[in-house]
Amino acid sequence: MFLAFRPWKKEGKLNYMDAVRPKESLKSSPSYARGKSRYIFANRFRALFAYLVLLFFVAFAVGPVLYLISPALRDSISLFDYPPKIIPDEPTLDNFRFLFDSTRYLSWALNTIIYAAGTTIISLFTNVLAGYAFARLQFPGRNLLFFLVLSTLMVPVAAVLAPTYLMVREIGELPIIGRPFFGLDTYLGLILPCTVSPLGVFMMRQFISTLPVGLYEAARLDGASEWRILFKIVLPLIKPALVVLGIFVFMITWANFLWPLVAASGDDYRVLTVGIASLKGQFVTHWGVLAAASLMTLIPVTIVFLFFQKWFVQASMAGALKQ
Amino acid sequence: MAEVILKRLVKTFGSVPAVDDVSLQIPDGEFLVLLGPSGCGKSTILRLIAGLEDATSGEIVIGDELVNFIDPTRRNLAMVFQNYALYPHMSVRKNVAFPLETAKMPRHKITEAVSKAAAMLEIDEFLDRLPEQLSGGQRQRVALARAIVREPKIFLMDEPLSNLDAKLRLQTRIELMSLHERLGITTIYVTHDQIEAMTMGQRIAVLHEGRLQQVGPPTEVYDVPANKFVATFMGAPPMNLMDGELQQSDANWMFIREGYRLQVDQEQMRIAQSALANAVGEVSLGVRPEDMRLGDLGSNGLPGIVRFLEPIGSDLYVTVSVESHSVQVRMPPKTKVSIGDKVKIEFDLGKAHLFDSSQNNLRLS
Numbered sequence: 001m002f003l004a005f006r007p008w009k010k011e012g013k014l015n016y017m018d019a020v021r022p023k024e025s026l027k028s029s030p031s032y033a034r035g036k037s038r039y040i041f042a043n044r045f046r047a048l049f050a051y052l053v054l055l056f057f058v059a060f061a062v063g064p065v066l067y068l069i070s071p072a073l074r075d076s077i078s079l080f081d082y083p084p085k086i087i088p089d090e091p092t093l094d095n096f097r098f099l100f101d102s103t104r105y106l107s108w109a110l111n112t113i114i115y116a117a118g119t120t121i122i123s124l125f126t127n128v129l130a131g132y133a134f135a136r137l138q139f140p141g142r143n144l145l146f147f148l149v150l151s152t153l154m155v156p157v158a159a160v161l162a163p164t165y166l167m168v169r170e171i172g173e174l175p176i177i178g179r180p181f182f183g184l185d186t187y188l189g190l191i192l193p194c195t196v197s198p199l200g201v202f203m204m205r206q207f208i209s210t211l212p213v214g215l216y217e218a219a220r221l222d223g224a225s226e227w228r229i230l231f232k233i234v235l236p237l238i239k240p241a242l243v244v245l246g247i248f249v250f251m252i253t254w255a256n257f258l259w260p261l262v263a264a265s266g267d268d269y270r271v272l273t274v275g276i277a278s279l280k281g282q283f284v285t286h287w288g289v290l291a292a293a294s295l296m297t298l299i300p301v302t303i304v305f306l307f308f309q310k311w312f313v314q315a316s317m318a319g320a321l322k323q
Numbered sequence: 324m325a326e327v328i329l330k331r332l333v334k335t336f337g338s339v340p341a342v343d344d345v346s347l348q349i350p351d352g353e354f355l356v357l358l359g360p361s362g363c364g365k366s367t368i369l370r371l372i373a374g375l376e377d378a379t380s381g382e383i384v385i386g387d388e389l390v391n392f393i394d395p396t397r398r399n400l401a402m403v404f405q406n407y408a409l410y411p412h413m414s415v416r417k418n419v420a421f422p423l424e425t426a427k428m429p430r431h432k433i434t435e436a437v438s439k440a441a442a443m444l445e446i447d448e449f450l451d452r453l454p455e456q457l458s459g460g461q462r463q464r465v466a467l468a469r470a471i472v473r474e475p476k477i478f479l480m481d482e483p484l485s486n487l488d489a490k491l492r493l494q495t496r497i498e499l500m501s502l503h504e505r506l507g508i509t510t511i512y513v514t515h516d517q518i519e520a521m522t523m524g525q526r527i528a529v530l531h532e533g534r535l536q537q538v539g540p541p542t543e544v545y546d547v548p549a550n551k552f553v554a555t556f557m558g559a560p561p562m563n564l565m566d567g568e569l570q571q572s573d574a575n576w577m578f579i580r581e582g583y584r585l586q587v588d589q590e591q592m593r594i595a596q597s598a599l600a601n602a603v604g605e606v607s608l609g610v611r612p613e614d615m616r617l618g619d620l621g622s623n624g625l626p627g628i629v630r631f632l633e634p635i636g637s638d639l640y641v642t643v644s645v646e647s648h649s650v651q652v653r654m655p656p657k658t659k660v661s662i663g664d665k666v667k668i669e670f671d672l673g674k675a676h677l678f679d680s681s682q683n684n685l686r687l688s
Contacts, residue, residue, distance in 0.1 A: 221395055223396045
C-alpha cells in the first residue's frame with residue numbers, strides 16, 4: 001500500500017508499479033498531495049543530514065592536503081604575512097624550481113619508486129605463497145605456524161628496527177651475498193625486510209579460503225599441479241584482493257620513513273620521506289620548499305589509487321557477492 | 324576404462340568411522356550407484372577413489388594398479404561435482420579445455436577434442452560464455468563435457484542432478500544413461516535418491532552408517548532387500564514393517580501378533596527350515612504397499628481403520644492404522660474407501676519378507 005504511493009519515482013518504463021498505481025481521481029485528493037510532499041521532504045532532509053556528517057569527516061582527511069597548496073606557491077617572505085591569506089597575491093613556482101635545481105629530488109623520487117614498486121611486487125609474491133599454503137595445503141603444525149605469523153602483528157615496528165638493522169648490516173658484510181647486492185645502502189637491503197607482512201599473509205589466506213574447495217579439487221582431478229592451480233585458478237579469482245593488497249603495500253612503503261632512514265642513510269639511496277626530512281635545516285627551514293616537496297610526493301600515490309579504485313570497491317564487495 | 328576394486332576400505336574422521344570396512348568390485352564399464360541417506364559415507368567413498376581423501380586402511384585398485392599412494396592428479400579420473408565446480412573466470416571453452424591443456428596436449432588436438440565433446444553434450448552454442456551466464460542444466464552439461472573430454476578411466480559423479488529442477492533432472496538422467504551407453508566408461512554415481520538409483524544403476528550398492536548393506540541389480544535390491552534398512556530405504560512409500568513373534572506349532576511356523584496369526588509358508592517364502600529355526604522369537608514381517616490390498620471384513624487379514632487417503636493420480640495410497648502401527652497400502656485410484664472405514668489388509672505371502680531380530684532378511688540367510 002505504501003509502495004503504491006510513489007508513482008512519481010517511475011517515469012516512462014512500464015513496470016509492476018503500474019498495476020498498483022493510484023487512480024487519477026485519487027491523485028487529485030488533498031491527502032495524496034500532502035503525503036507526496038512530506039515524503040519528498042523527509043527524503044531530502046535525510047540526505048542533507050548524511051552529507052553534512054560526511055563533509056565534517058572529509059574536512060579532516062582532505063584539509064591538511066589542501067592546506068599544503070598555499071605555502072607551496074609562496075615565497076618565504078609572504079608565508080608569514082599577517083593577517084594570513086589562503087590565496088597568495090603573487091603565486092610563484094620558485095619552491096619547485098629550488099627542489100629540482102638545488103636538491104636531489106628526482107634521485108629521491110626514483111629511489112622511492114624502486115623501493116615501493118620492488119616491495120610491492122616481491123611482497124605480493126611472498127604473501128600469496130604463504131597465504132595459499134595456510135589456506136589450502138595440509139601440513140603438520142599449520143595452525144601453530146599461522147598463529148605465530150599472526151602474533152607478530154602485535155610486535156611494534158620500532159621494537160624490531162634495531163635487530164633488523166643489525167641483521168642487514170651483518171649480512172651485508174658477508175662475501176658473495178653481501179654488498180653490493182645486499183646490506184645497508186643497497187636496494188635489496190632496503191626492500192627485502194619490508195616484503196614479509198603478517199597482515200598480507202592473513203589477508204591472502206582469508207581470500208583464498210573463501211574460494212570454493214570444489215574448484216581446487218576439480219583442478220586437482222583435472223591433473224593440475226599446485227603451481228598450475230595457483231596461477232591458473234587461484235590468482236585470477238583473487239585479482240581484486242591482489243590489487244587491494246598491492247595498493248596498501250605500495251602506499252605504506254611510499255610513506256615509510258623509519259626503515260629507510262636507518263637502512264639507507266647515504267645520499268645515493270635516500271628516498272623521498274627521508275629526503276624531505278633532510279630539507280628541514282638546523283637553523284632555517286624553508287617551509288615553502290617543504291610544502292612543495294610534500295605536495296609532489298603525494299601525486300603518484302594518488303594516481304595509483306585512482307587508477308585501481310574500481311578494484312578496491314570490487315574487493316570490498318567480494319564477500320557480499322559470494323554464492 | 325578400468326575395473327575398480329575396493330578392499331576392506333576404512334576411513335575415519337577423528338574417531339568417527341565414515342567408511343567402515345567396505346569391499347566392492349566394480350567391473351570395467353559398469354554403471355554402479357552408491358545409494359544411502361546423507362552421512363552414510365557414499366561421498367567419502369567417491370572422494371577416496373578420487374584421491375581427495377586418504378584411506379585410513381584398505382586398498383583401492385584401479386585397473387591393475389594400487390592407487391592408494393598415487394596423487395589424484397595422476398589417477399586419470401574425472402569427477403562431476405554436485406555444484407559443478409566450473410572455473411568461474413574461464414569461458415566454457417577454456418573450462419572444457421583445461422584438463423587437456425594441463426596434460427600439454429597439442430593445440431589443434433585440444434580444439435578437436437573440445438568441439439567433439441561440445442557437440443556430444445550440445446553445448447557448442449555457448450562455448451564462449453562464462454559459467455555465470457548459463458542455466459543450471461547448461462552448467463551441468465559443461466561439467467560433463469569437461470569430464471569426458473580427456474577420456475578418463477573412470478567417471479565419478481557426486482549427486483550431479485540434485486541442483487536441477489525436477490523436469491530437467493528427468494531429462495538429464497536419460498542423457499547420462501545414453502552417454503554411459505555410448506562411452507562405456509566405468510561410472511560410479513553417488514545419490515540419495517532411490518529413484519535415480521533404480522533407473523540408472525546396473526548395480527546398486529546401498530550404504531548405511533559407513534557400512535555396505537547390499538550390492539546387486541536394482542530389482543534384486545528392491546525385491547529381496549538384505550535387511551530392514553534396505554527394505555525401508557528402497558521404495559516410496561517404504562515397505563511396511565510389522566513386529567511380531569515367530570512360533571513353532573507342530574510342523575508349522577506361525578507369525579503372531581496381537582489379534583492376528585499368520586501361517587508362514589516356507590516353500591512360498593523361500594525360507595530354509597534352519598533359518599526359521601534360528602529366528603524364533605521377535606521378528607518383523609515386511610510387505611511393500613503395492614503387495615497389499617484392502618480385503619473384505621470376512622477375510623483372514625490384518626484388521627485396521629482407514630486414517631488417510633493420498634490420491635496421486637495413478638494410484639491411491641491408503642494409510643490404515645493397525646493398533647498403534649500404521650500401514651500403507653497401494654490401491655487403484657478409483658477404489659471406494661473412505662476415512663474411518665474398518666478394513667482388513669490382505670497380502671501375498673510370496674512377496675512378504677521376514678526379518679530376524681538382528682534385522683536380516685531370512686530369505687537371504
